[in-house]
Amino acid sequence: MQKRKVLDEGRQLKRLNAETRKQAHVHKWFAIIAALDFILVFFYDRDIRNLLFSGAVCLVCTFLWLRGRHRSRRYRREYLEKYQHKQDTT
Numbered sequence: 492m493q494k495r496k497v498l499d500e501g502r503q504l505k506r507l508n509a510e511t512r513k514q515a516h517v518h519k520w521f522a523i524i525a526a527l528d529f530i531l532v533f534f535y536d537r538d539i540r541n542l543l544f545s546g547a548v549c550l551v552c553t554f555l556w557l558r559g560r561h562r563s564r565r566y567r568r569e570y571l572e573k574y575q576h577k578q579d580t581t
Contacts, residue, residue, distance in 0.1 A: 501574050508566040515559030522552035 529545035532538065 501570060504566050504570040504573075508563050508570065511559050511563040511566065515556050515563060518552045518556035518559060522549050522556055525549035525552060 525545050525548040529542060529549055532541045532545055
């Protein structure tokens with residue numbers, strides 16, 4: 492039986508970076524839409540349940556977006572530290 496080829500660490504870091512960026516991008520847009528909803532509800536409806544829900548969604552998605560952005564940058568820095576020197580010497 493042949494073993495399946497495992498991704499090398501560089502490709503794995505690139506893949507993690509891309510996936511994390513995609514998720515962070517989605518969280519960013521949810522946060523923006525929730526913030527707009529919060530503003531519209533505040534000025535037109537003033538229903539406290541809708542305000543709390545929109546505000547909570549905005550806060551949670553903003554936190555997830557910033558955390559994902561931080562992770563993505565960490566993966567990118569790690570990749571550059573490990574593999575940038577190899578590319579410069581070749």
